[in-house]
Amino acid sequence: MKTIWRREWRAYFLTPVGYVFIGVFLAVSSVLFFLEILAPRSGDLPTFYGSMSYLWMLLSPILTMRLLAEERQKRTDQLLLTSPVSLPAIVLGKYLAAVSVLLLTASLTLVYVLVVAMYGTVYPAELAVNLLGFVLQGCAFAAMDLFLSGCASTPVIAAVLSFGANFLLWMLDLLENAVGAEWVARILRFLSLYRRNETFLMGQLSFAGILYEVSFAGCFLALTIYLLHRRRIA
Amino acid sequence: MSGMKDTQPALALERVTKRYGAVTALREVSFSIPAGQTVGLLGRNGAGKTTALNLMTGYFPPTEGVVRVAGQDLAEEPRACKRRIGFLPDRPPLYDEMTVAEYLRFVCDLREVAPRARAAHVEEILEKCGLTEVRERLLGQLSRGYRQRAGIAQALCGSPDILMLDEPTVGLDPRQTVEMRTLIRQLGRERTVIFSSHLLSEVQELCARVLILQEGRLAGDVSLEAGGEAGRRLRLTVAEGSPRVLSALRQVPGVARAERQRGTETGEAELLLEIAGDRADREIRDQVFRTLAALDVPIRAMGEEREGLEALFLRLTADEEG
Numbered sequence: 001m002k003t004i005w006r007r008e009w010r011a012y013f014l015t016p017v018g019y020v021f022i023g024v025f026l027a028v029s030s031v032l033f034f035l036e037i038l039a040p041r042s043g044d045l046p047t048f049y050g051s052m053s054y055l056w057m058l059l060s061p062i063l064t065m066r067l068l069a070e071e072r073q074k075r076t077d078q079l080l081l082t083s084p085v086s087l088p089a090i091v092l093g094k095y096l097a098a099v100s101v102l103l104l105t106a107s108l109t110l111v112y113v114l115v116v117a118m119y120g121t122v123y124p125a126e127l128a129v130n131l132l133g134f135v136l137q138g139c140a141f142a143a144m145d146l147f148l149s150g151c152a153s154t155p156v157i158a159a160v161l162s163f164g165a166n167f168l169l170w171m172l173d174l175l176e177n178a179v180g181a182e183w184v185a186r187i188l189r190f191l192s193l194y195r196r197n198e199t200f201l202m203g204q205l206s207f208a209g210i211l212y213e214v215s216f217a218g219c220f221l222a223l224t225i226y227l228l229h230r231r232r233i234a
Numbered sequence: 235m236s237g238m239k240d241t242q243p244a245l246a247l248e249r250v251t252k253r254y255g256a257v258t259a260l261r262e263v264s265f266s267i268p269a270g271q272t273v274g275l276l277g278r279n280g281a282g283k284t285t286a287l288n289l290m291t292g293y294f295p296p297t298e299g300v301v302r303v304a305g306q307d308l309a310e311e312p313r314a315c316k317r318r319i320g321f322l323p324d325r326p327p328l329y330d331e332m333t334v335a336e337y338l339r340f341v342c343d344l345r346e347v348a349p350r351a352r353a354a355h356v357e358e359i360l361e362k363c364g365l366t367e368v369r370e371r372l373l374g375q376l377s378r379g380y381r382q383r384a385g386i387a388q389a390l391c392g393s394p395d396i397l398m399l400d401e402p403t404v405g406l407d408p409r410q411t412v413e414m415r416t417l418i419r420q421l422g423r424e425r426t427v428i429f430s431s432h433l434l435s436e437v438q439e440l441c442a443r444v445l446i447l448q449e450g451r452l453a454g455d456v457s458l459e460a461g462g463e464a465g466r467r468l469r470l471t472v473a474e475g476s477p478r479v480l481s482a483l484r485q486v487p488g489v490a491r492a493e494r495q496r497g498t499e500t501g502e503a504e505l506l507l508e509i510a511g512d513r514a515d516r517e518i519r520d521q522v523f524r525t526l527a528a529l530d531v532p533i534r535a536m537g538e539e540r541e542g543l544e545a546l547f548l549r550l551t552a553d554e555e556g
Binding site: 003004006007010011014015074075076077078079080081082083084085086232233 | 292312314317331344
């Protein structure tokens with residue numbers, strides 16, 4: 001697993017993918033920082049992190065699209081699958097590489113926190129919970145998008161599938177308001193990743209929220225392993 | 235090389251079938267390959283060569299049957315078995331963004347080479363495959379010949395006992411082809427090598443044995459060790475080609491098949507006898523002479539001929555309806 005992780009981590013920075021991901025994230029988040037913090041002279045970091053969490057929806061596909069689809073397209077999966085490495089180790093190694101880039105990106109947002117701290121007040125406990133929710137949401141998206149990369153035959157198809165799925169999750173919130181039946185709305189509210197993040201943004205450490213996001217990621221990782229296993233025996 | 239028990243074949247397929255949905259790519263194929271042998275896998279396009287190699291390397295499991303590597307079931311002991319196998323697929327599995335040396339280090343880690351031994355192992359492989367001068371070049375920038383060598387180099391990481399190469403010389407220029415064959419010959423001296431090819435001359439040059447696949451079935455398992463020829467036959471011209479003569483000839487030990495080829499105007503008949511296994515020709519010729527003498531059928535001519543691999547291949551892979 002460590003070998004796979006190390007290769008993928010290096011691949012992010014040997015190809016433009018890692019730089020594009022971090023660069024676009026920082027560019028867009030800087031604009032958000034200007035709009036939500038600098039321009040109104042606000043110190044409202046939770047709102048800022050709430051807005052930034054939507055960036056995962058847009059950018060997570062870039063991070064995950066080639067992880068499995070490119071292996072399949074270029075048939076490098078033959079090397080991995082004929083080596084003495086297990087499927088879970090392959091999937092986890094790749095996932096952790098994506099999560100590492102995600103964590104590096106999230107840690108760069110501390111620069112914004114530093115700016116706020118210089119001119120206002122930062123509540124460390126609240127910030128920690130905000131950050132946790134922010135990172136967990138990114139990890140959940142990365143797991144779902146990794147699964148979709150496993151479903152796709154090329155990285156471009158993987159990216160399109162992931163964008164679609166991420167948007168659908170976002171639209172669950174809109175649907176929830178639109179549907180009349182309360183029980184349907186309840187289910188949608190339960191499934192919504194964005195809604196789960198709200199408690200973290202309010203500074204509340206929600207174990208239900210943590211459990212949901214971790215289970216969400218875990219389910220998709222298990223599905224990815226199952227998918228690769230099924231494809232081998234098909 | 236890890237110690238392989240001599241009693242166990244390096245690789246064995248036991249009634250292996252592979253189906254892709256409704257399509258059967260391999261049907262009940264069985265064979266075993268002793269350690270140290272170089273075996274060629276021949277067959278027309280779509281005959282099942284690549285499927286067979288993919289099954290033997292554990293890329294995917296068979297639908298039915300068992301693949302054994304040094305006696306161990308590949309499905310039950312995948313890690314132990316995969317450690318013994320190096321595989322070059324028809325398209326080398328290279329990561330274009332890595333340098334040659336970096337890539338080989340990665341494959342060594344995948345194949346569980348001890349970290350302390352890794353540097354020396356990579357150097358040895360670079361040297362053996364003639365990649366030393368391009369070690370710091372990106373794989374994506376290498377020529378086809380070097381990419382193929384890098385493909386072989388990755389298959390050597392971890393010093394596997396068994397090397398499987400899927401059409402290793404396809405797309406190489408004549409010089410590169412010769413170099414690649416030399417490399418395969420060298421590797422075959424210390425390992426079991428199984429490779430598929432479309433080039434009969436290449437197989438004849440490098441292999442001790444040929445497995446011929448036709449429509450997913452094992453159509454032929456031929457030893458090439460006796461002078462590099464596939465089948466031995468006796469061609470006879472006799473005064474009489476009646477069924478009694480043919481049935482008497484079929485009784486001769488070492489004659490696998492006897493058939494009448496054609497009659498001549500003078501009433502003579504031309505017969506073809508296929509010689510089985512490793513029987514000495516002279517012994518059989520003497521026996522044929524005695525048999526025909528007993529029947530009072532004069533022999534007008536008798537000559538030995540060898541069926542080349544090409545003729546054998548064409549015969550075994552001829553369309554069934556043809």
